[in-house]
Amino acid sequence: MTLTAGVVAVQGDVSEHADAIERAAERRGRSAEVVEVRDSGVVPDCDALLMPGGESTTISRLLHDDGIAAEIVDHVEGGKPMLATCAGLIVAARDAGDDRVETLDLVDVTVERNAFGRQKDSFEAPLDVDGLDDPFPGVFIRAPVISEGGGVSEQRSAARRTESDDVAVLAELDGRAVAVRDGPVVGTSFHPELTDDDRIHELAFFAETPATR
């Protein structure tokens, strides 16, 4: 069955994510059709979603202006997978620690934007990721860190206040969480699309399909 994967295309790295999704699908013996999400009306037809990085303040504004935000919330509440990277994770979080970001409250974490500071604006570090056999090359660009606080937000609808709201930390760097899973959503502080390693995309979208390798 072909997986229809929507890549939110209001900003950033769309073709790199599309390539990674297609490669991961192929390795799993699946096919993927990647569609760009620029307007409302596309997300409801997607089996999986990807929210790339960029600038979280801008992304959240554009998503809300276009009515895409509500569709993304419906997608995740329906239990369908989503991968949110860097600014995408900031937007998907419960709390971005910044009023200018209107978050979607889909990943039950608080994030701290630009947490690695100016000296380390961008860097690469190997990461041990839960579910992957070998270290993943993490590319960090003005990246956030994830506070592990979790806890169920009071604004959450009762439907989402379930056991699956438990947040699993998938990877840490220097003792700080940089990849998490909250139900159908995988969120990373780093940019998995900027390597030729598509195992994070595979983990987010195809983990339930037995590998053909």
Ligand code: GLN
């Ligand atoms: N620093 C950006 C923000 O806070 C995120 C950077 C990125 O996506 N690479 O929105």
